[in-house]
Amino acid sequence: MTRFAASLIILASLGLAACQSGQPAAMDMVQRGDTTQPQLAGTARAGCWATDTIPAQGEMVLDEVIITPARADAQGRLIEPAVTAWRERMIETGASEDRLFAVPCPDQMDDEFVAALQRALKVRGLFAGEVTGEMDTNTQNAIRAWQRPQGLDSNILSLEAARQLGLVALGREAF
DSSP states (O other): OOHHHHHHHHHHHHHHHHTOOOSOOOEEEEEETTEEEEEETTEEOSSEEEEEEEOOOEEEEEEEEEEEOOEEOTTOOEEEOOEEEEEEEEEEOSOOEEEEEEEOOTTTOSHHHHHHHHHHHHHTTOOOSOOOSOOOHHHHHHHHHHHGGGTOOOSSOOHHHHHHTTSSOOOGGGO
């Protein structure tokens, strides 16, 4: 075997070793402006991303609380019964989680886009305010009301919600 052929075999072996399958590379989070973008194996993914804390699930429970304790005389006979009241409180039945999701990029979220968002939410009965083009509390509450039934309890508009509302074009991957 010639020296050239031996070199080719070694190079081919090294090339095949580099093509091993295995676990995908870990995803790092990269902060860009006011959005967080996932980065896979050293290359930034397209689009903009946000992380929001999804609140823990909870359950209401009732507790009986003594307002005034019962009074008894020296012989232990009841003079006045206790005064009680019921108090509601929320107990967490799950854990909160930080969720990463795609969002429209900040350069898309201009006044016209927000006004279109407000109109789309208004038509669906979720936004009762004036269409101002400002991302105000009423708009954020309406976003949450739209996304919550779909599993995202956040007031940050997801890219998927924007697509469903007809504000962002569907990508090829949707077909």
